Amino acid sequence: xxxxxxxxxxxxxxxxxxxxxxxxxxxxxxxxxxxxxxxxxxxxxxxxxxxxxxxxxxxxxxxxxxxxxxxxxxxxxxxxxxxxxxxxxxxxxxxxxxxxxxxxxxxxxxxxxxxxxxxxxxxxxxxxxxxxxxxxxxxxxxxxxxxxxxxxxxxxxxxxxxxxxxxxxxxxxxxxxxxxxxxxxxxxxxxxxxxxxxxxxxxxxxxxxxxxxxxxxxxxxxxxxxxxxxxxxxxxxxxxxxxxxxxxxxxxxxxxxxxxxxxxx
Amino acid sequence: xxxxxxxxxxxxxxxxxxxxxxxxxxxxxxxxxxxxxxxxxxxxxxxxxxxxxxxxxxxxxxxxxxxxxxxxxxxxxxxxxxxxxxxxxxxxxxxxxxxxxxxxxxxxxxxxxxxxxxxxxxxxxxxxxxxxxxxxxxxxxxxxxxxxxxxxxxxxxxxxxxxxxxxxxxxxxxxxxxxxxxxxxxxxxxxxxxxxxxxxxxxxxxxxxxxxxxxxxxxxxxxxxxxxxxxxxxxxxxxxxxxxxxxxxxxxxxxxxxxxxxxxxxxxxxxxxxxxxxxxxxxxxxxxxxxxxxxxxxxxxxxxxxxxxxxxxxxxxxxxxxxxxxxxxxxxxxxxxxxxxxxxxxxxxxxxxxxxxxxxxxxxxxxxxxxxxxxxxxxxxxxxxxxxxxxxxxxxxxxxxxxxxxxxxxxxxxxxxxxxxxxxxxxxxxxxxxxxx
Numbered sequence: 001x002x003x004x005x006x007x008x009x010x011x012x013x014x015x016x017x018x019x020x021x022x023x024x025x026x027x028x029x030x031x032x033x034x035x036x037x038x039x040x041x042x043x044x045x046x047x048x049x050x051x052x053x054x055x056x057x058x059x060x061x062x063x064x065x066x067x068x069x070x071x072x073x074x075x076x077x078x079x080x081x082x083x084x085x086x087x088x089x090x091x092x093x094x095x096x097x098x099x100x101x102x103x104x105x106x107x108x109x110x111x112x113x114x115x116x117x118x119x120x121x122x123x124x125x126x127x128x129x130x131x132x133x134x135x136x137x138x139x140x141x142x143x144x145x146x147x148x149x150x151x152x153x154x155x156x157x158x159x160x161x162x163x164x165x166x167x168x169x170x171x172x173x174x175x176x177x178x179x180x181x182x183x184x185x186x187x188x189x190x191x192x193x194x195x196x197x198x199x200x201x202x203x204x205x206x207x208x209x210x211x212x213x214x215x216x217x218x219x220x221x222x223x224x225x226x227x228x229x230x231x232x233x234x235x236x237x238x239x240x241x242x243x244x245x246x247x248x249x250x251x252x253x254x255x256x257x258x259x260x261x262x263x264x265x
Numbered sequence: 266x267x268x269x270x271x272x273x274x275x276x277x278x279x280x281x282x283x284x285x286x287x288x289x290x291x292x293x294x295x296x297x298x299x300x301x302x303x304x305x306x307x308x309x310x311x312x313x314x315x316x317x318x319x320x321x322x323x324x325x326x327x328x329x330x331x332x333x334x335x336x337x338x339x340x341x342x343x344x345x346x347x348x349x350x351x352x353x354x355x356x357x358x359x360x361x362x363x364x365x366x367x368x369x370x371x372x373x374x375x376x377x378x379x380x381x382x383x384x385x386x387x388x389x390x391x392x393x394x395x396x397x398x399x400x401x402x403x404x405x406x407x408x409x410x411x412x413x414x415x416x417x418x419x420x421x422x423x424x425x426x427x428x429x430x431x432x433x434x435x436x437x438x439x440x441x442x443x444x445x446x447x448x449x450x451x452x453x454x455x456x457x458x459x460x461x462x463x464x465x466x467x468x469x470x471x472x473x474x475x476x477x478x479x480x481x482x483x484x485x486x487x488x489x490x491x492x493x494x495x496x497x498x499x500x501x502x503x504x505x506x507x508x509x510x511x512x513x514x515x516x517x518x519x520x521x522x523x524x525x526x527x528x529x530x531x532x533x534x535x536x537x538x539x540x541x542x543x544x545x546x547x548x549x550x551x552x553x554x555x556x557x558x559x560x561x562x563x564x565x566x567x568x569x570x571x572x573x574x575x576x577x578x579x580x581x582x583x584x585x586x587x588x589x590x591x592x593x594x595x596x597x598x599x600x601x602x603x604x605x606x607x608x609x610x611x612x613x614x615x616x617x618x619x620x621x622x623x624x625x626x627x628x629x630x631x632x633x634x635x636x637x638x639x640x641x642x643x644x645x646x647x648x649x650x651x652x653x654x655x656x657x658x659x660x661x662x663x664x665x666x667x668x669x670x671x672x673x674x675x676x677x678x679x680x681x682x683x684x685x686x687x688x689x690x691x692x693x694x695x696x697x698x699x700x701x702x
Binding site: 232 | 519521
């Protein structure tokens with residue numbers, strides 16, 4: 001444990017706080033990265049992506065879970081289909097969406113042949129960053145909603161039928177059941193899903209890198225760029241520490257916000 | 266202990282002694298005089314697949330023909346430089362042959378570490394292009410024999426020839442005539458964009474793409490005559506104005522492309538510039554669809570980067586005759602073709618081009634050769650800045666992002682970045698690369 005976890009962490013701290021040229025300890029690497037417009041954009045885009053993607057995923061997962069709870073005909077099949085993206089790696093998912101949306105991709109070909117558009121829609125490129133953002137959101141929602149769904153669906157299963165039946169006896173409708181029983185009892189599951197998704201969102205990399213390169217910089221992408229392209233492990237380590245710090249901070253905020261009230265009684 | 270026991274022990278001891286003596290004799294008496302050995306230290310062909318080709322195919326053929334054993338040592342430039350320096354100061358040289366890029370060999374020759382190769386005589390049956398001949402002579406000696414080259418070229422999907430602008434012919438483009446200019450490229454891309462409503466010109470501007478090479482080694486020399494020293498000159502302002510105009514007809518997804526083979530194959534683009542290794546897949550898969558052509562010329566010439574790897578023999582090499590035999594072998598046209606086929610580096614001798622079997626590699630080699638042999642060729646070399654190389658290329662990319670993508674004022678940006686660029690060379694103490702110097 002000490003060797004496999006402790007050593008890399010120590011080494012990251014050492015790298016991040018060491019000036020690669022003079023060997024002096026200090027904030028040199030953090031100042032270097034903060035001077036670049038890329039850092040501030042990366043910070044902004046990482047939060048922006050998390051802020052757009054996570055609410056969509058949670059809402060979507062909640063709706064699908066509730067639908068599946070009603071056990072309509074064929075709900076088993078829907079469940080399995082919904083989970084398929086979970087088995088696909090992020091790189092593969094990004095490539096699938098890239099090929100679908102690219103200038104000569106399926107979407108453009110279908111739209112052109114139907115005569116709905118005169119020239120191909122541009123989803124990629126610096127001039128089309130809003131479209132790139134849209135493509136990233138679509139890919140992430142398609143790919144990672146299933147994780148949120150699994151957690152929420154599992155949480156739904158453990159809500160006792162008797163609570164719902166009791167509510168029905170007192171004349172509660174669907175909305176009341178949702179508002180006063182299901183959502184409050186799902187809170188721990190939603191909290192878990194949010195924390196996991198947010199931590200992943202802070203590390204978002206492959207999908208953004210493949211779809212938008214550095215047009216849309218994100219924190220993990222910048223860490224990679226400094227390490228591999230600029231060959232500066234010190235600044236890369238500084239980026240990793242920033243990602244870790246932001247994740248810890250957000251985790252703490254969630255724990256505070258979601259403290260289940262009914263346990264305090 | 267009985268007699269049989271003792272004789273058994275004596276037998277075992279005797280057997281061990283004989284074995285030890287035999288092994289020692291093998292190493293001390295038989296080993297040294299046996300094969301002549303050359304230590305070939307190379308910064309090129311280091312990736313494992315390329316190394317396997319050298320050790321598994323190239324060298325065994327050489328060994329069986331000449332009876333000379335070669336030990337191939339892949340090494341980084343930094344390690345090579347410090348090893349060579351140590352051996353030179355200690356006066357005990359073990360390196361027989363060096364394989365390195367032009368920039369590093371320039372450095373070694375300037376320190377007086379390299380042998381003048383003229384003393385070994387000529388290499389019959391092979392001609393080196395004049396530019397290579399010229400650059401391999403430096404610091405008063407023939408410092409190296411050109412070994413392999415790599416460059417960046419334009420690839421044209423043959424469909425694009427249907428949209429040629431008036432005054433430009435297919436032949437002009439293929440041969441790199443004086444009519445194949447950056448203005449002609451602009452007119453061509455514009456024509457295509459207007460007639461097909463698609464932007465069919467593309468560049469690898471993605472984060473791992475080699476776009477910076479196009480800026481410092483192609484546009485800058487072609488428009489300003491130099492890579493670095495005219496960074497913020499009036500000519501440079503004209504160049505950036507040109508690029509802004511051209512960019513309107515460049516496929517915007519270029520900023521997400523790291524290599525052009527895929528976009529070419531998918532027909533996202535019909536005209537693309539990239540490193541030969543990064544367009545190879547497209548040519549190999551559809552050799553009939555594409556031609557490889559020289560880059561366009563600008564007002565100051567046809568600027569392009571040539572990556573040249575050379576073979577050099579250090580002074581006091583322990584096996585200089587054997588090393589020369591290896592140079593003779595590695596520059597044979599048929600061996601050069603084998604290198605092209607296996608690892609994708611282009612030949613340095615003209616005779617090799619004719620020996621490439623027709624197919625994708627021939628398509629590429631013809632384009633590369635047309636570019637090197639163009640009358641207005643303006644050769645640019647990648648500067649040797651070591652760890653500062655990233656900052657050098659980063660400066661050009663930054664200028665592009667600010668001027669073309671973000672629309673900042675040209676003079677403000679280049680006047681701000683120009684001095685930083687020169688400071689890099691001062692810090693490292695490196696000379697400005699050709700054609701500046």
